[in-house]
Amino acid sequence: MLRIAEEAGLTDVGRQRHTNEDRYYESAPVFAVADGMGGARSGEVASQIAVDEFSHQDIADGSPEDRLAEIARAANRKIYELAQSDESHAGMGTTLTAAMLGDNEISLGHVGDSRAYRFRDDKLERLTQDHSLVEELMRMGRLSPEDAEVDPRRSIITRALGPEPTVEVETCTYPAKDGDVYLLCSDGLTGMVSEDRMAEILRARSSLDQAARALVDEANQSGGKDNITVVLFKLVDEAAVEEGPESETLSGTERLPSAPAPAGDASGDTVVIPAGTGPQSTVHSPQSPASTALSTVDRGPSTPLQAAGRRRARWPLAAAVVLIIVIAAVGGLYAASRQLYFVGTDNTGLVTLYRGVPYDLPLGIKLYTQQYESSVPASALPSRQRSAVLDHRLRSRGDAVDLLRSLERSEG
Numbered sequence: 586m587l588r589i590a591e592e593a594g595l596t597d598v599g600r601q602r603h604t605n606e607d608r609y610y611e612s613a614p615v616f617a618v619a620d621g622m623g624g625a626r627s628g629e630v631a632s633q634i635a636v637d638e639f640s641h642q643d644i645a646d647g648s649p650e651d652r653l654a655e656i657a658r659a660a661n662r663k664i665y666e667l668a669q670s671d672e673s674h675a676g677m678g679t680t681l682t683a684a685m686l687g688d689n690e691i692s693l694g695h696v697g698d699s700r701a702y703r704f705r706d707d708k709l710e711r712l713t714q715d716h717s718l719v720e721e722l723m724r725m726g727r728l729s730p731e732d733a734e735v736d737p738r739r740s741i742i743t744r745a746l747g748p749e750p751t752v753e754v755e756t757c758t759y760p761a762k763d764g765d766v767y768l769l770c771s772d773g774l775t776g777m778v779s780e781d782r783m784a785e786i787l788r789a790r791s792s793l794d795q796a797a798r799a800l801v802d803e804a805n806q807s808g809g810k811d812n813i814t815v816v817l818f819k820l821v822d823e824a825a826v827e828e829g830p831e832s833e834t835l836s837g838t839e840r841l842p843s844a845p846a847p848a849g850d851a852s853g854d855t856v857v858i859p860a861g862t863g864p865q866s867t868v869h870s871p872q873s874p875a876s877t878a879l880s881t882v883d884r885g886p887s888t889p890l891q892a893a894g895r896r897r898a899r900w901p902l903a904a905a906v907v908l909i910i911v912i913a914a915v916g917g918l919y920a921a922s923r924q925l926y927f928v929g930t931d932n933t934g935l936v937t938l939y940r941g942v943p944y945d946l947p948l949g950i951k952l953y954t955q956q957y958e959s960s961v962p963a964s965a966l967p968s969r970q971r972s973a974v975l976d977h978r979l980r981s982r983g984d985a986v987d988l989l990r991s992l993e994r995s996e997g
Contacts, residue, residue, distance in 0.1 A: 586689065586822075586823045586824075587686065587688075587689050587762070587822060587823065588820065588823050589613045589614065589821075590819050590820065590821035591792070591817075592613070592616070592793060592816075592817065592818040592819070593792070593794045593796070593797040593816070593817045593818075594609050594611050594797065594815065594816040594817070595797040595798060595800075595801050595814070595815055596608070596812065596813065596814040596815075597773075597801045597804075597805065597809075597812065597813045599804070599805065599809035599810065599811055599812050599813055600805055600808060600810070601808070601811075602811065602812055605629070606620065606621030606629040606632055606679075606812055607619065607620050607621065607632060607771050607773070607813070607814040608629070608632040608633050608635065608636045608814075609636065609769070609816050610636040610639050610640075610683075612639065612640075613686070613818075614685055614686035614687075615683065615686075616683065616684050616767075616769055616816050617635070617636055617639060617681060617682065617683035617684070617769065617816075618680075618681075618682050618699045618769040618770060618771055618815075618816055619631075619632035619636050619679045619680060619682075619746075620632060620679060620680040620697065620698075620699050620771040620772065620773075620812070620814070621677070621678070621679045622678040622679060622680075622742075622745060622747075627673065628679060630664075630674060630677055631664045631679035631746065631747050634660055634663050634664050634667070634679075635657075635660040635679050635681045635746055637660075638656050638657075638659050638660040638663070639656055639683070641659075642655070642656050642659065648692075649685040649687045649692035649758065650756040650757070652685065653683050653685055653692060653693070653694025653754070654694055654754040654756050656683070657681050657683070657694050657696055657746065657752065658751070658754060660681065661696075661749075661750075661751070661752040662750070664747035665747055665748070665749065668747060668748075669968045669972075672934060672963065672964050675930075675963070675971075676975065677747055678745040679697070679745060679746050679747060680697025680699040680742065680745055680746070680771070681694070681695070681696050681697065681699070681746055682694075682695050682696075682697070682699040682700060682701050682713060683695075684701055684767055684769060684818075686761070686820070689760065689761055689762075690758050690761050691703075691758065691761045691767060692756065692757070692758045692759075693712060693713060693755075693756060693758070693759075694754055694755070694756050695754070695755045695756070695757075696744050696745060696746055696752060696753075696754055696755065697715075697716050697742050697744060697746075698716060698717045698720075698742050698772050699713075699769065699770065699771045699772060700715070700768075700769070700770055700772070700775055701767065701768070701769050702767065702780075702783070703759065703765055703766070703767055704765070704766040704767070704768065704784065705764070705766075707784070709768075709780055709783055709784035711780065712757070713757075714755075716743050716744035716745075717741060717743060718738050718741040718742070718743055719733045719741070720733075721743060737944075739776070740944065748972075748976075749972075761820055762820070762822075763820060763821055763822035764819070764820065764821070765819070765820045766787060766793070766818070766819045767817070767818055767820075768783070768815065768816070768817050769816040769817075770800075770813075770814060770815045770816070771812060771814040772811060773804060773809075773813035774800055774801070774804050774813050774814070774815055776810065776811060777803070777804040777805075777808055777809065777811075777813070778800065778804050786799045786800055786803065793817040793818070793819060796817060797816075797817055801813050925941060925942055925979045925980070926938060926939065926941075926956070926979070926980050926981065926982050926984075926985040927939050927941075927942070927953070927977045927978060927979055927985065928974055928975065928977070928980070928985055928988060928989065929943065929975060929977055930963045930975060931955065931958055934962050935959055935961065935963070936961045936962075936963055936966075936974065936975070936989065936992060937955055937956075937957065938955075938956045938957040938958075938959070938985055939953045939954065939955055939956060940953060940954050940956045941954060942979060957986075957989065959989050959993055960996065961989075961992045961993055961996045965996065966992075974988065974992070
């Protein structure tokens with residue numbers, strides 16, 4: 586039987602965000618990463634609800650895949666209901682990628698674009714598929730992997746916990762073996778660091794704690810455009826361990842005493858919350874969470890510099906090529922945005938027409954402008970209608986204007 590021999594987790598706000606909307610969970614045999622939607626209100630609230638649900642549910646009943654799916658669905662219901670009942674949390678959402686160790690296998694539950702990887706025999710293998718617009722276009726053959734790396738739509742996800750009353754949870758199970766290392770991470774890592782570079786860091790590791798820090802540092806050195814979270818755990822064959830003098834591994838809900846975890850790095854981005862009685866668990870949250878507002882489908886500022894290879898530029902020519910690609914991609918997106926409209930709310934809660942697309946770029950660049958503020962408060966709409974109206978779906982000008990006029994006629 587396989588046991589967990591080593592584990593590590595780390596979250597960091599990154600270089601360009603003021604708050605950390607990522608959360609992660611460690612309590613053998615379950616690990617999870619949740620990435621609050623950066624373009625939504627209270628993304629950090631949604632991600633906290635998601636990881637808290639693992640402490641509230643009994644993971645012993647049912648198959649691992651069934652348990653992970655039920656936990657994700659329960660979290661989805663709580664996030665959705667809070668968003669519907671509290672206008673300050675309207676539109677919030679989160680990704681969730683979770684892993685559970687069973688008998689010689691690893692089961693995954695997955696929603697969104699956080700990822701799970703397996704590092705085996707010095708090779709890194711991705712185990713999940715992103716629920717994102719770019720990934721869908723790649724699967725349909727309409728976008729190449731190379732183009733996907735610099736596509737400005739990378740931040741748009743097609744599935745998350747919270748926006749809808751129900752959610753489809755993708756589950757799968759993989760055979761595991763002695764020596765496997767598993768990595769769960771938010772897109773703040775994968776958007777900044779190539780898979781080849783991630784594999785290099787894992788090969789060179791002295792410990793999983795050191796590897797987690799090295800992965801976060803690499804993402805920050807490459808720009809740190811988003812919050813960065815990594816969770817690592819390593820498996821060992823119980824029979825092989827029992828041949829040695831002592832075992833310091835973890836299995837099931839057992840957790841042996843270990844050295845106290847650091848309360849955070851110098852920037853104070855990580856806080857360890859003690860679990861109290863029962864199986865020890867650790868839910869990690871950054872300090873001073875704060876709400877942000879924008880889109881229900883936007884993962885935050887798009888990151889067109891997410892080029893394959895994602896190593897620090899060493900050659901002026903390479904830097905020039907990347908810069909040209911970035912300018913072209915951003916310019917194309919900006920031009921396209923002039924023909925599109927969407928409906929949202931303004932700072933006073935009134936239903937409002939915007940021109941453009943609901944993204945924020947780095948340096949505070951917004952790809953949308955307010956066109957018209959209606960007289961209709963979003964809170965006055967029935968919950969089902971409010972969800973349909975404020976979904977930030979891209980529309981033609983005529984469609985968007987007709988929608989606002991019909992709302993004003995109904996309100997009047």
